[in-house]
Amino acid sequence: MKVLVLGAGRVGGLIATMLSRTGDFLVTVADSSEEQLRRFDGAPFDAFWLDAGNARTIDDAMAGVDTVINACPPDVHLVIARAARKNGLNYFDLSEDSKSLHDIRTIAKDAKAAFVPQCGLSPGFVSIVTRDVAARLQPPLDIGVRVGALPRYPTNRLKYGLTWNTDGLFSEYTEPCDAIRNSKRVTVEPLNECEELSLDGQAYEAFTTANGLGSLCETIEGEIRNLTFKTLRYPGHLELIRFLMDDLGMRRRRDLFKTVFENGLPRIHQDVVLIFITVSGRQGQRVVQESYVRKLYAESDDHSAMQTVSAAATCTMVDLLRNGTLTRTGYVRQEDVDLATFTGNRFGHYFV
Numbered sequence: 001m002k003v004l005v006l007g008a009g010r011v012g013g014l015i016a017t018m019l020s021r022t023g024d025f026l027v028t029v030a031d032s033s034e035e036q037l038r039r040f041d042g043a044p045f046d047a048f049w050l051d052a053g054n055a056r057t058i059d060d061a062m063a064g065v066d067t068v069i070n071a072c073p074p075d076v077h078l079v080i081a082r083a084a085r086k087n088g089l090n091y092f093d094l095s096e097d098s099k100s101l102h103d104i105r106t107i108a109k110d111a112k113a114a115f116v117p118q119c120g121l122s123p124g125f126v127s128i129v130t131r132d133v134a135a136r137l138q139p140p141l142d143i144g145v146r147v148g149a150l151p152r153y154p155t156n157r158l159k160y161g162l163t164w165n166t167d168g169l170f171s172e173y174t175e176p177c178d179a180i181r182n183s184k185r186v187t188v189e190p191l192n193e194c195e196e197l198s199l200d201g202q203a204y205e206a207f208t209t210a211n212g213l214g215s216l217c218e219t220i221e222g223e224i225r226n227l228t229f230k231t232l233r234y235p236g237h238l239e240l241i242r243f244l245m246d247d248l249g250m251r252r253r254r255d256l257f258k259t260v261f262e263n264g265l266p267r268i269h270q271d272v273v274l275i276f277i278t279v280s281g282r283q284g285q286r287v288v289q290e291s292y293v294r295k296l297y298a299e300s301d302d303h304s305a306m307q308t309v310s311a312a313a314t315c316t317m318v319d320l321l322r323n324g325t326l327t328r329t330g331y332v333r334q335e336d337v338d339l340a341t342f343t344g345n346r347f348g349h350y351f352v
Contacts, residue, residue: 001322004065004089005029006052006080008036011094012071014303014311018347020044024322030061052076058083065089067321069314074100074167081107081115088113090328092318094120094310096168096211098178108331114321116332119314121273121306122147122229123214124334125342125351130216130277132339133290134224137281141224145213146197146206146276148232149306151268152297158241159234161268163306166258168211172231173241174251175210178217180227185217191245193228194238199276199293206230206276207238215333232274269304272297294351312350319345 001024005016008031019025021044030050031037040047050061052072062068062083070080070093077095081104084091090113095101101117108115118124126147134141151161162169176187194207212229220227245251250260273296280289298305317337320326325341342348 001318002026002064002066003028003069003318004061004067005069005071006050006058006061007031007071007073008033008040008047009071010303010307011311011314012069013039014307015069015071015314016040016045017043018311018315019318022319022346025318028061028065053079055079055083059087062087062089067092067318069093069318070095073165078103078107081117084113084115085111090321091115091117092119092314093117094124094314096120096123097171098175098211098214101215105331111330114326114328114332115330116317116321116326116334118214118334119317120310121149121275121313122212123216125309125313126212126275126277127214127216127219127333127335128337128339128342129275129292130227130279131220131335133277133279133292134220134281136290137279137283137288139224139281141279141281142226143224143228143280144276144278145227145229146232146274147212147229148204148206148274149271149304150232150234150274152270152272154234156265158237158265160237161266161271162261163268163271163304166261167254169261170254170257172209172211173245177208177210177229178213179208179229180217180221180224183222183225185221188228191238191242193230195230196235197276199274199295203235204232204274205235205238206232214335216335219333219335232276269298269301271304271306273305273309296350299350309350312347315347316342316345319347 016027016029020027027045029047037047067090104117149163209231250257275294277292
């Protein structure tokens with residue numbers, strides 16, 4: 001399979017490396033940053049300069065390619081998706097933006113190739129896990145999905161470091177959050193409904209944030225009673241974030257938020273990804289709870305755990321398409337893949 005990876009950042013570059021190592025993919029990487037491209041001198045794949053916002057140059061780059069993986073910033077996602085549709089390519093991305101999902105689905109309608117948006121951890125893998133755990137119990141079902149990427153060794157008062165892009169973090173903290181209440185899809189406010197919990201003796205707090213569930217609420221509306229997504233942080237984080245967002249007005253100042261966070265917080269590679277999903281339902285006459293709990297760590301000093309699992313999740317979906325497991329045409333939801341199939345893939349071992 002011939003694959004074009006657009007975006008040579010940490011995740012895009014890691015996707016290209018993972019796929020190339022198998023010998024089953026002929027990979028090319030493109031980016032508009034010469035600095036990023038120089039990192040791949042001597043890599044087992046070609047890398048070249050490309051302006052991903054220019055539809056004409058994208059068309060040229062897609063010639064002779066089977067699949068495009070979009071690892072670019074959100075502002076060019078639709079340009080790339082439309083070019084993939086025009087050129088008959090399979091399309092994958094790591095978008096967290098629920099607003100762009102509708103547009104991607106429209107582009108994918110009646111497409112002769114597969115469109116698989118929102119690969120990654122959350123949205124992505126957690127939707128697969130949630131549907132799998134929910135299938136083990138009988139309704140009424142109440143589901144709590146809690147996910148976080150945290151520094152293993154926090155040193156500041158926020159007890160936080162940057163593992164992902166700050167635009168995505170700002171959106172999580174400010175946009176309406178998808179949920180299901182009494183079997184109906186609703187939106188709830190971010191930075192609310194705080195709860196305290198403990199995993200392996202370590203205390204955490206969890207609170208509502210946006211963009212973690214992708215299409216899952218739409219998929220399982222009517223099947224379950226309640227579903228809430230929350231982000232996991234160390235205790236005390238939420239109080240300080242509310243101070244910054246509300247008291248200092250950063251909720252209305254994305255530019256100020258990015259400046260403060262990108263200059264004030266460290267980029268971390270020694271992180272841990274936490275997944276804590278609980279489903280309450282019935283088994284016969286009894287009410288029981290099933291849980292899925294994982295702590296995922298970085299496997300090298302070159303990439304954080306968050307970067308690694310995001311790249312591995314994307315590679316898994318691409319590989320499932322290659323071997324014929326995924327639907328080969330039109331829009332594909334993450335939750336259409338069952339958990340055993342996902343973790344049984346050669347890239348899925350990162351999640352076991």
